[in-house]
Amino acid sequence: MTSRWGRSYMTTRREEVGMLNALVWALACFGVVAADIALSVVLFSALGVASVFMGFSIDDLDIQLLQAAAQMASFLMALLWWRYLWPRSFMTRWQGERPLGGGAGKAWRRIACVIVIGLALQVVVGYVTDAVLSLLPEVAADYSELVEETGMGDTSYLAVLTTVLGAPFCEELLVRGIIFEFSLRAFNPQCRPLWKRRRRAGAQDGAMVPWAAPSTWGIAAAIVLQAAxxxxxxxxxxxxxxxxxxxxxxxWVLVTTGKLRYTILLHFAFNAGSYLMTLLWFVNTPFDVIITVAIAGVILVEAMRSLRQACGMDAARAPFR
Structure with missing residues (x-):
């Protein structure tokens, strides 16, 4: 029979291991960001060296073209990295245990819900951000200068393409793919057998790995970390x-659907919404803004509720269980 001291020691030991696990994988999340930055530095350094030998100035290149090149390099790195992680990822196990069903009708409903969520979220975030900036004129001025210097306000075809199409694919693979996977590992050490299984195991072998499902707290903490x-x-x-x-x-959408394709679509709708905001030309007064944000907020909540239903989610059927 285990003594009280022994039980206390084991509890303390598990807590220490859990904290160490969280620290390691949280650092790994920032390591992904560092790798992405390093890749851009290498790319621009290579362009700088090439400009010397080829007789052109890198400053003469279109900033949007440079950003598109960096985005493509980042996408390729993220794609290869995610393909390596995929067989032993939470998402693979999740899709095996809770596949999305309902046929074409439910699939189209999920697509519609995700698009509505993205557009409504853009309206809420856009107007709230503008309202906050109106109270912070110095911050607003600095941000306007940054937008002008970096070309973020550019509406050229290449700028729109990299924002609406390029960013969703690149950033979702990096953040909701790799970083969210590492975040789940950080807060769910009990699931260690999943990512420690043999490297060459196929995705379908995930269901054979004994494991304890991630906790609700662990999933919530992972969502917060990847968002930060x-x-x-x-x-x-x-x-x-x-x-x-x-x-x-x-x-939340990734946890609800279990598929990156939906967060890519969500990101596409969210970024496209920033260009479609001009259609709300009639929103001028503070009262107009409040009403618009309130309506968009209600639509957002209803679309999220509808998405849960379309994914077969309910209180008794939590993710990963």
């Missing part, structure tokens, strides 16, 4: 705050 890192990746306070807030919804 998503905000950090934007490297400025304004975009960082609203990207972090949006990242919470993105993470």
């Amino acid at each position: 890192i998503f905000g950090f990746m934007h490297m400025n306070w304004v975009q960082g705050c609203y990207a972090g807030a949006a990242g919470l919804i993105f993470g």
Whole structure:
């Protein structure tokens, strides 16, 4: 029979191991960000060296073209990395245990819900951000200068393409794919047998690995961590705050659907919504803004509720269980 001291020691030991596991995988999350930054540095350094030998100035290149090249390199890195992680990922196990059903009708309903969530979220985040910036004129001025210097306000075809199509694929693989996987590992050490199984095991072998399902707390903490890192990746306070807030919804959609394709579509709708905001030209007064945000908020909540239903989610059928 185990003594009280022995039980206390084992509990303390498990807590220490859990904290160490969380620290290691949280650092791994930031390691993904560092790898992405390092890749861009290498790419731009290579372009700088090439410009010397080929007789052109890198400053003469279109900034949108440079950003597109960096985005493509980041996408290829993320794709290869995610393909390596996929067989032993939470998402693989999840899709095996809780496949989405309902046929074409439910699939189209999920697609419609995700698009509505993205557009409604853009309206809420966009107007709330503008309202906050109106109270912080110095921050607003600095952000406007940043937008002008980096070409974020550019509406050229290449700028729209990289924002609406390129960013969703690249950032979702990096954040909701790799970083969210590492975040789940950070807060769910009891699931260690899943990612420690043999490397060459196929995705279908995941169901044979004995494991304890991730806790509700562990999933929630992972969503918060990946959202915080998503905000950090934007490297400025304004975009960082609203990207972090949006990242919470993105993470929720991933947990609800279990598929990256839906968060990619969500990201596409969210970014496209920033260009479609001009259609709300009639929203001028503070009262108009409040009413618009309230309506968009209700639509957002209803679309999220409808998505849960379309995915067969209910209180008795939690993720990963």
